[in-house]
Amino acid sequence: MECYPNNPVKFNLPQTTGLLILNDILSGCPIAVMDCVWLTAMRTPAVTALAAAALHPNAKTFGMFGCGVQGTGHVRFIGHTLKNLKKIYVYDTRKEVMDKLVAELQPEVDAEIIKANSPEELAKSCEVMSSATLIIRETLSVVKKEWVSRGQTILPCDLNTFWDPEIPRMADKYIVDSIDEHKLFADMGYFPDGLPDIYCETGEIIAGSKKGRDDADQLIVCSNIGMAVCDVVMAREIFNRAIEQGKGLKLKL
Numbered sequence: 001m002e003c004y005p006n007n008p009v010k011f012n013l014p015q016t017t018g019l020l021i022l023n024d025i026l027s028g029c030p031i032a033v034m035d036c037v038w039l040t041a042m043r044t045p046a047v048t049a050l051a052a053a054a055l056h057p058n059a060k061t062f063g064m065f066g067c068g069v070q071g072t073g074h075v076r077f078i079g080h081t082l083k084n085l086k087k088i089y090v091y092d093t094r095k096e097v098m099d100k101l102v103a104e105l106q107p108e109v110d111a112e113i114i115k116a117n118s119p120e121e122l123a124k125s126c127e128v129m130s131s132a133t134l135i136i137r138e139t140l141s142v143v144k145k146e147w148v149s150r151g152q153t154i155l156p157c158d159l160n161t162f163w164d165p166e167i168p169r170m171a172d173k174y175i176v177d178s179i180d181e182h183k184l185f186a187d188m189g190y191f192p193d194g195l196p197d198i199y200c201e202t203g204e205i206i207a208g209s210k211k212g213r214d215d216a217d218q219l220i221v222c223s224n225i226g227m228a229v230c231d232v233v234m235a236r237e238i239f240n241r242a243i244e245q246g247k248g249l250k251l252k253l
Helices: 007-011 036-055 069-080 095-105 119-125 166-170 179-187 202-207 228-245
Strands: 019-023 030-035 061-065 087-091 112-115 128-131 153-156 173-176 220-223
Touching: 019 036, 019 228, 030 036, 030 228, 036 069, 036 128, 036 153, 036 202, 036 220, 036 228, 061 069, 061 119, 069 087, 069 095, 087 095, 087 119, 095 112, 166 220, 173 179, 173 202
Parallel strands: 061 087, 061 128, 087 112, 128 153, 153 220, 173 220
Antiparallel strands: 019 030
16 A cells, blocks of 8 residues: 555545455465555544544544545544534635535534634634644644644544644653554654654553543544554455455456
């Protein structure tokens, strides 16, 4: 799976592209080919939704930066775990993409979807926020630390690219989906100011082996870059169900 940030503007293609080839664990032979874009579009917002429920279960407002494939998935699924949601704010630099998301999802989402006029408006309006924008080494710092307040939960899916790098340092708890992966990206230069101190991994919070929020005033940042192993597990389950239901196209090798 590869990430090409210029794809949407230059080629009208998703930022993330690729194929997943699922191999049999015993023989090593390929048994299925799947679209990585669809897989990660389902898996990534699922991780955000589960983490949000573990860290901020009673939230009434959610905000989404980026209204593409990932943003749409987040808005579609977040209400399944945050049962008290009343309002969902969305923001994208492309107005037509926001309009498309609202038109597609408002009929199926109970919470009111509101198009924010600016990143500042969204950041100041939401208890829980996520972002699925560009993944680049340069920190864009679109969301300023002055807009963030105590008691919020922030769940970036874009290596904190979109956020002021001081925000995770301000957090009472900085949580990541994979410590090793974050350290690897830090070594590659994706955290130019250094990786913040990590409290634990997202899976530990969801499993209950580590405590999430201690009190209502804590600022929590939970960075979920995404792990290929999760896509592989999901792919295997899809394959199993496809076999049971007779779905998919069989190819001759």
